[in-house]
Amino acid sequence: MANIASTTASAGTEVTARALREAVFAGLVTLGLFVLFVGLKTDQNIRNELILTQRWGLLATFVIIAMVGRFLMVAYAQPWLAQRKATKAAAPEVVKEESFFSRNFSKIAIVALILYPPVILALTGVQGSLKWVDNFGIQILIYVMLAWGLNIVVGLAGLLDLGYVAFYAVGAYSYALLSSYFGLSFWVLLPIAGLLAACWGIILGFPVLRLRGDYLAIVTLAFGEIIRLVLINWTEVTKGTFGVSGIAKATLFGIKFDASKDGFAAMMGLPISSAYYKIFLFYLILGLCMITAFVTIRLRRMPVGRAWEALREDEIACRSLGINTTTTKLTAFATGAMFGGFAGSFFAVRQGFVSPESFVFLESAVILAIVVLGGMGSLTGIAIAAIVMIGGTEILRELTFLKVIFGPNFTPELYRMLIFGLAMVIVMVWKPRGFVGSREPTAFLRERKAVSGSFTKEGHG
Amino acid sequence: MAPETSTMTKDPILKVEHLSMRFGGLMAINDFSFEAGRGDITALIGPNGAGKTTVFNCITGFYKPTMGMITMRQRSGKEYLLERLPDFEITKQARVARTFQNIRMFSGMTVLENLLVAQHNKLMLASGYTFLGLFGFPAYRQASKEAIELARHWLERASLIDRADDPAGDLPYGAQRRLEIARAMCTEPELLCLDEPAAGLNPRESHSLNELLQSIRRDTGTSILLIEHDMSVVMEISDHVVVLEYGQKISDGNPDFVKNDPKVIAAYLGVEDEEVEQVIEQIEEIEGEQGGIKQ
Numbered sequence: 226m227a228n229i230a231s232t233t234a235s236a237g238t239e240v241t242a243r244a245l246r247e248a249v250f251a252g253l254v255t256l257g258l259f260v261l262f263v264g265l266k267t268d269q270n271i272r273n274e275l276i277l278t279q280r281w282g283l284l285a286t287f288v289i290i291a292m293v294g295r296f297l298m299v300a301y302a303q304p305w306l307a308q309r310k311a312t313k314a315a316a317p318e319v320v321k322e323e324s325f326f327s328r329n330f331s332k333i334a335i336v337a338l339i340l341y342p343p344v345i346l347a348l349t350g351v352q353g354s355l356k357w358v359d360n361f362g363i364q365i366l367i368y369v370m371l372a373w374g375l376n377i378v379v380g381l382a383g384l385l386d387l388g389y390v391a392f393y394a395v396g397a398y399s400y401a402l403l404s405s406y407f408g409l410s411f412w413v414l415l416p417i418a419g420l421l422a423a424c425w426g427i428i429l430g431f432p433v434l435r436l437r438g439d440y441l442a443i444v445t446l447a448f449g450e451i452i453r454l455v456l457i458n459w460t461e462v463t464k465g466t467f468g469v470s471g472i473a474k475a476t477l478f479g480i481k482f483d484a485s486k487d488g489f490a491a492m493m494g495l496p497i498s499s500a501y502y503k504i505f506l507f508y509l510i511l512g513l514c515m516i517t518a519f520v521t522i523r524l525r526r527m528p529v530g531r532a533w534e535a536l537r538e539d540e541i542a543c544r545s546l547g548i549n550t551t552t553t554k555l556t557a558f559a560t561g562a563m564f565g566g567f568a569g570s571f572f573a574v575r576q577g578f579v580s581p582e583s584f585v586f587l588e589s590a591v592i593l594a595i596v597v598l599g600g601m602g603s604l605t606g607i608a609i610a611a612i613v614m615i616g617g618t619e620i621l622r623e624l625t626f627l628k629v630i631f632g633p634n635f636t637p638e639l640y641r642m643l644i645f646g647l648a649m650v651i652v653m654v655w656k657p658r659g660f661v662g663s664r665e666p667t668a669f670l671r672e673r674k675a676v677s678g679s680f681t682k683e684g685h686g
Numbered sequence: 687m688a689p690e691t692s693t694m695t696k697d698p699i700l701k702v703e704h705l706s707m708r709f710g711g712l713m714a715i716n717d718f719s720f721e722a723g724r725g726d727i728t729a730l731i732g733p734n735g736a737g738k739t740t741v742f743n744c745i746t747g748f749y750k751p752t753m754g755m756i757t758m759r760q761r762s763g764k765e766y767l768l769e770r771l772p773d774f775e776i777t778k779q780a781r782v783a784r785t786f787q788n789i790r791m792f793s794g795m796t797v798l799e800n801l802l803v804a805q806h807n808k809l810m811l812a813s814g815y816t817f818l819g820l821f822g823f824p825a826y827r828q829a830s831k832e833a834i835e836l837a838r839h840w841l842e843r844a845s846l847i848d849r850a851d852d853p854a855g856d857l858p859y860g861a862q863r864r865l866e867i868a869r870a871m872c873t874e875p876e877l878l879c880l881d882e883p884a885a886g887l888n889p890r891e892s893h894s895l896n897e898l899l900q901s902i903r904r905d906t907g908t909s910i911l912l913i914e915h916d917m918s919v920v921m922e923i924s925d926h927v928v929v930l931e932y933g934q935k936i937s938d939g940n941p942d943f944v945k946n947d948p949k950v951i952a953a954y955l956g957v958e959d960e961e962v963e964q965v966i967e968q969i970e971e972i973e974g975e976q977g978g979i980k981q
């Protein structure tokens with residue numbers, strides 16, 4: 226007994242000694258790496274001369290962080306992980322009963338989203354709610370809808386589309402131009418914008434039918450750029466880089482959201498505030514998202530949805546089963562583009578202003594990143610990825626306390642893309658198939674078993 | 687004994703006439719003609735690289751032949767010229783289904799879903815090209831129930847029913863072969879083309895494959911055209927064997943005839959140097975006889 230205790234004790238001191246050794250080593254490496262980067266800084270003095278500022282304190286902070294981190298890692302984290310692994314291996318495999326929360330996740334999420342604006346309104350007041358409903362709610366939901374739309378093309382049909390933002394642009398400009406030139410209302414133009422975007426989806430679809438993989442990606446990328454360049458250069462219609470401004474707002478059954486006598490606030494006896502319009506828009510985009518999800522879920526159980534997934538798995542086998550791959554691909558492009566068009570016209574009505582600036586390649590990349598991070602084909606995973614990615618970048622604006630640590634010149638928003646990229650790398654290492662990597666089968670005989678991500682293919686383009 | 691070389695089948699389901707396929711300078715198939723009888727199991731054999739799969743690809747529309755005519759005659763009497771149809775129409779209209787030498791499955795979809803994808807065209811029509819189905823019309827629900835029943839039927843036949851809800855990629859090799867056949871049968875074909883269905887199967891599995899193929903023919907009346915290297919399968923189940931070498935037909939007849947045909951033996955086993963002349967003589971003799979018969 227005493228013997229065992231002494232051996233564990235000696236093992237403990239051994240680990241601590243090793244941790245100290247490695248901590249010193251890590252400190253030396255850090256010192257070597259950062260002595261010129263951090264310890265010394267070239268600067269300009271008041272007479273425009275180059276001088277060397279010494280920052281030994283900062284360097285010491287770096288070295289200490291590295292040493293402490295390495296020590297904790299070796300002394301505590303690694304034994305703990307090893308122990309956990311051992312207990313996990315020793316414990317018999319228990320079939321985990323799905324909790325109530327995970328079983329009803331989507332229902333709970335929808336209820337939470339419906340309750341979100343009133344709760345925010347109650348917590349932060351009318352003016353305070355603006356930021357939370359608009360920047361977080363609406364902004365995230367637009368990306369959720371775009372990513373769900375792209376999911377049809379990339380996640381289900383396996384066609385890599387790098388120019389998805391083109392359809393977003395088509396939708397936005399359809400609404401902006403048709404409403405300002407012809408004075409049509411949002412509710413008329415919403416379906417029209419969707420249809421126009423779907424037409425452009427087919428127009429893009431035709432030339433790329435024969436292309437696969439990288440070649441398809443490049444052509445769709447080019448298509449996105451073409452649309453943007455047309456919007457910039459066709460100045461007579463689109464006003465070029467100045468964009469279209471003063472776009473009409475949406476109305477609720479003809480009730481306007483403005484300060485007039487028959488506006489929404491006056492009719493309801495509420496104080497005049499733009500917050501009500503934002504809340505209306507929140508419910509509007511929530512409704513559009515729900516339609517997208519509903520249609521996607523329904524389509525997956527239709528022959529066309531199954532054909533999309535079969536196309537992703539094996540195109541030649543599809544053709545041998547009598548599936549017309551041409552129309553199948555075109556319907557995937559058109560359906561995906563249609564949802565992009567809806568989201569675009571919503572974007573125009575929310576901003577009241579559209580310009581080609583909003584439809585750069587980066588947007589396509591962000592939407593695609595959300596789809597890939599979420600897990601191709603999974604609506605839940607994609608929604609989570611959109612919240613993490615878009616909500617995360619918005620949260621960075623809120624982190625003003627970081628200025629206390631890094632100095633008043635530090636603006637966390639500037640590190641947005643850095644953190645974005647880092648997060649993507651981490652998620653892809655940790656979950657290579659995205660947040661939800663498994664696939665729900667569309668039909669079953671006895672029990673519905675999720676198909677592991679290791680069997681599904683990404684498609685060949 | 688009059689050799690059974692008459693290629694005139696009474697009621698051919700498939701007639702391939704003067705089929706040639708050229709890839710650049712390579713003549714993969716050269717003036718190849720044969721017929722497959724209705725309700726027969728026809729085997730297409732030959733050494734590696736003889737052009738068997740190319741013939742299959744021409745029949746199923748994956749290649750467009752350089753020359754020749756492929757006529758598919760359905761039970762109803764309707765005729766289709768397969769070389770003129772795009773590949774998916776050959777399955778959809780002419781009702782010719784095929785499997786592949788290297789299995790092509792939808793591995794991320796369940797076994798049942800694989801069979802449902804095969805019933806795409808039927809379900810597409812029932813769902814009113816998606817629009818009626820999207821709004822939950824009962825016609826689609828009925829059709830999808832029937833589709834699942836058909837899938838269940840073929841899963842039972844292929845003894846895959848216990849794995850119906852598992853991903854297809856998770857099945858062992860032999861089961862994947864059977865799944866591919868079941869999937870092809872779900873398109874309700876009149877002619878089933880199998881590209882090496884017994885490749886990689888152990889003797890027990892290839893025996894059960896034989897039984898599956900024979901039961902398919904017996905119960906559905908589907909004619910079968912197969913490429914095979916496994917002679918135990920070919921000789922046991924086929925009614926008619928066509929031998930291909932270097933893109934040309936070297937023998938055509940019932941299994942016994944083909945087995946004893948010196949040209950086939952020479953093609954498969956090769957011949958000793960001193961025997962070459964003897965074999966050539968034999969071949970010439972037979973060809974003379976054949977010529978006599980034809981005249």
